[in-house]
Amino acid sequence: MYFAGVDIGSTMTKVVLLDQAGNLVSFIKGPTGAEHRQLANDVMRQALEQASLQIDDISYIVATGYGRLNVPFADRQITELSCHARGVSNLFPNARTAIDIGGQDAKCMRINSGRLVNFVMNDKCAAGTGRFLEVTATTLGVKLEDMGDISLKSTKKIQISNLCTIFAQQEVVALLSRGEKLENILAGLHDALASRVAALARRLGIEPDLVLTGGVAKNIGMVEAMRQNLGCEIFVPEEPLLTGALGAAILAKETHMKAAGAGKALPATSRRLEKVTFFNQEYR
Amino acid sequence: MTWFMGIDIGSAYSKGVITRDLELVVSHTIKSGADYRKSAEIIRTELIKKANLTQNDIANAVATGSGADNVYFAGQKASDIVCTARGISNVFPQARTVIDVASQSTKVIRLNEKGIVTNFTASEKCAAGSGRFIEVIANVLRIDLSDFDRLAARSTSPITFNTGCAVFGESEAITRISEGVSKEDIAAGVNKALASKISSLVNKVRLEQPCAICGGGALNTSLVKAIEDKLKARLLMPSCPQIIAALGAAIIAATPPASQSTKQT
Numbered sequence: 253m254y255f256a257g258v259d260i261g262s263t264m265t266k267v268v269l270l271d272q273a274g275n276l277v278s279f280i281k282g283p284t285g286a287e288h289r290q291l292a293n294d295v296m297r298q299a300l301e302q303a304s305l306q307i308d309d310i311s312y313i314v315a316t317g318y319g320r321l322n323v324p325f326a327d328r329q330i331t332e333l334s335c336h337a338r339g340v341s342n343l344f345p346n347a348r349t350a351i352d353i354g355g356q357d358a359k360c361m362r363i364n365s366g367r368l369v370n371f372v373m374n375d376k377c378a379a380g381t382g383r384f385l386e387v388t389a390t391t392l393g394v395k396l397e398d399m400g401d402i403s404l405k406s407t408k409k410i411q412i413s414n415l416c417t418i419f420a421q422q423e424v425v426a427l428l429s430r431g432e433k434l435e436n437i438l439a440g441l442h443d444a445l446a447s448r449v450a451a452l453a454r455r456l457g458i459e460p461d462l463v464l465t466g467g468v469a470k471n472i473g474m475v476e477a478m479r480q481n482l483g484c485e486i487f488v489p490e491e492p493l494l495t496g497a498l499g500a501a502i503l504a505k506e507t508h509m510k511a512a513g514a515g516k517a518l519p520a521t522s523r524r525l526e527k528v529t530f531f532n533q534e535y536r
Numbered sequence: 537m538t539w540f541m542g543i544d545i546g547s548a549y550s551k552g553v554i555t556r557d558l559e560l561v562v563s564h565t566i567k568s569g570a571d572y573r574k575s576a577e578i579i580r581t582e583l584i585k586k587a588n589l590t591q592n593d594i595a596n597a598v599a600t601g602s603g604a605d606n607v608y609f610a611g612q613k614a615s616d617i618v619c620t621a622r623g624i625s626n627v628f629p630q631a632r633t634v635i636d637v638a639s640q641s642t643k644v645i646r647l648n649e650k651g652i653v654t655n656f657t658a659s660e661k662c663a664a665g666s667g668r669f670i671e672v673i674a675n676v677l678r679i680d681l682s683d684f685d686r687l688a689a690r691s692t693s694p695i696t697f698n699t700g701c702a703v704f705g706e707s708e709a710i711t712r713i714s715e716g717v718s719k720e721d722i723a724a725g726v727n728k729a730l731a732s733k734i735s736s737l738v739n740k741v742r743l744e745q746p747c748a749i750c751g752g753g754a755l756n757t758s759l760v761k762a763i764e765d766k767l768k769a770r771l772l773m774p775s776c777p778q779i780i781a782a783l784g785a786a787i788i789a790a791t792p793p794a795s796q797s798t799k800q801t
Contacts, residue, residue: 356704377662378703387703417703418663418672419640422547429570 253311255508256299257500258292258326259335260284260319262356264467265291266497267299269310270505278303279494284319292323312508314500318356330503332496337361337368339499340463343489348459351478352495353449353468355382360453372456378417380448382468388441391421392434396471399438403473406439408432420444439473446477453482460484465492538595539587542786543579543610544619544779545572545603548639548671549752551782552579554587554594558626558787562586563779572606580609598789600781602640614788616781617645617656623784624748625651627774632744635734635763635771636781637753639667644738657740663702665733667753672702673726676709677719684723688758691724705729724758731762738767748772750780 253272259265265284269277280299284291292315300307307325315326316335323329332352340350341363350361357375361368374380378387389396410432414420420441427437445468462484468474469492479486489495539561543552546568553563564582568575576599584591599607600619607613616636624634625647636643642665646655659665663672674681688694695712697705709722730753738747747769749760754777764771774780 376699377701379701383703415661416663417701418668 253508254303254305254309255501255504256296256310256313257335257497257502257504258296258313258315258317258320258323259332259494259497259500260292260315260317260322261332261354261493261496262318263354264493265295265317265319266494267295268494268497268501269299269303269305270501272505274502274505276498277305279491279497281493292319293325296325312504314504314507316496316500327504328507330500333359333361333371333373334368335496335499335503336465337363337499338366338502339495339497340465340489341366342498342502343495344461344463344487346461347463347487349453349456349462350495351449351453351462351464352466353382353445353464353474354466355386357381358449358452358466360449360456362456362459370456372452374448374452379415379420380445380452382445382466384417384420384445385441385468385471385474387417388420388424392424392428392437394434394438399442400471400473400475402435403438403442404476405435406433408436409443410436410440412440412444439477442471442473442477443481446474446481450478450481458482458484461487463487463489465489465495467493538790539589539593540786540789541580541583541594541597541610542619542782542784542789543576543597543599543601543604543607544616544782544785545576545599545601545606546638546640546752547602548667549778550575550579550601550603551779552583553779553782553786554583554589555783555786555790557790560783560786563776563782565778568603572603573608575603576607576609596789598785600785612789614785617643617653619781619784619788620750621645621647621651621653621784622787623780623782624750624774626783626787627780628746628748628772630746631748631772633738633741633747635738635747635749635754636751637667637730637734637749637759638751639671641666642734642737642751642753644734644741646741646744655741657737659733659737662700664700664705664729665737667730667751669702669705669730670726670753670756670759672706673709673722676706677713677722679719679723685756685758687720688723688727688756691718691720693721694728695721695725697725697729700729700733724762727756727759727762730759731766734763735766743767743769745769746772748774750774750777752778754778 282295315323320329359373362370597610599610634645641660643658749771
């Protein structure tokens with residue numbers, strides 16, 4: 253018996269497969285294209301191939317993330333907040349606060365006994381999300397994955413005075429042309445984003461342990477900036493992008509076990525994984 | 537009869553005027569580029585050439601805008617709020633509210649019957665409330681800024697943006713393009729979104745009519761119309777809205793210091 257969690261985020265789609273004991277069987281990350289449905293299929297197929305499984309071997313599938321409604325083969329949709337909370341507590345049982353910074357939003361969650369108890373999020377302004385770093389990194393000609401390492405060489409604190417991502421874009425160019433060092437500018441950008449996310453988290457109240465997830469957690473400069481802004485230790489999972497999909501897979505397993513225990517009807521195993529498109533009438 | 541110069545170095549465009557006493561004689565506008573100092577020099581040279589004068593004919597020059605510090609030949613600096621107020625009062629003495637839609641920010645200024653600033657507010661922190669939003673989307677649509685107005689005017693059903701952020705708006709516009717929505721409807725949607733942000737800015741300082749509009753954003757007549765619809769008010773529109781702050785700067789240059797009732801900020 254196997255269980256799957258599919259997390260369709262704004263930039264990445266993630267799939268996690270678990271076995272009956274809850275062990276990780278395989279996981280896959282792929283970029284989210286314009287066609288969520290087709291992509292969900294492709295990523296799912298890859299995850300199955302990696303584990304040498306067939307779609308029929310999967311007993312229950314939970315979809316999450318902002319594209320969760322576009323997963324035609326999922327048995328249930330659960331919000332990414334619940335899935336993140338579940339995934340984070342699985343990896344860090346002492347976690348009470350989780351902060352997820354993605355390419356489209358930032359979410360701060362309070363967790364108790366593996367469940368989401370409260371949250372605040374920003375999806376209104378790009379300056380408080382990973383998009384802020386994406387846009388400014390592109391402007392500076394720095395690869396997103398290199399930002400963190402470069403910023404650690406910073407020797408001087410630079411304050412980015414513009415709040416808006418678009419104006420900050422202009423500001424970093426001006427800073428460069430003024431002769432400021434790249435590492436100092438990058439550290440300034442990390443601090444700017446970290447201070448905004450920290451302000452969001454403080455609205456919720458922070459209780460340790462604190463776990464940072466999402467693509468931004470892969471940026472060591474950001475983890476350091478968050479630590480400085482929040483003044484507490486920060487735990488980062490080995491695969492910070494996967495907590496949502498992991499939580500979804502765990503919830504898939506729990507839902508299935510509960511239903512099986514209560515003798516309820518289980519979802520049909522004859523799922524289809526062929527290509528579908530937005531315009532396919534059948535899935536409308 | 538004396539000649540005065542006003543120079544307004546903005547983040548996107550640099551504008552300059554020469555006045556004879558309080559009358560506009562010539563104006564010149566260029567893109568600011570990366571070197572504001574050079575832009576200021578070009579403006580000065582062009583203005584003098586257009587007016588058929590020499591540098592010595594200019595009695596005084598005042599600089600304004602975010603790059604005012606680069607106008608090394610100016611005798612004085614003045615805030616853009618004060619310059620915009622002076623400029624609009626020169627064109628429309630009856631105006632009690634001015635909306636200045638610039639690239640970096642939108643400002644709404646309240647004036648008393650003497651044309652003195654009594655209150656103002658600005659959208660400085662967010663590109664979605666300034667003309668920059670239009671520049672960003674024009675770039676996505678691969679259209680020239682000067683075509684934006686014409687395209688938006690042809691729209692039959694403007695889109696509604698789900699976001700109030702220019703960065704997310706950019707992504708949204710890309711999605712809409714891929715869905716086959718016309719450039720016209722996207723452009724008009726941007727005007728609608730910006731008009732709604734601007735009208736809430738106006739409401740912060742309360743609209744008192746007559747209300748004038750200026751700044752580069754006012755060249756976009758569909759945007760002006762969208763703001764008029766939102767505010768349910770007619771807006772006074774100068775024939776050259778982009779140079780109003782520069783005009784105001786020249787008027788300040790022409791005003792003897794003792795009678796300058798406006799405070800410098």
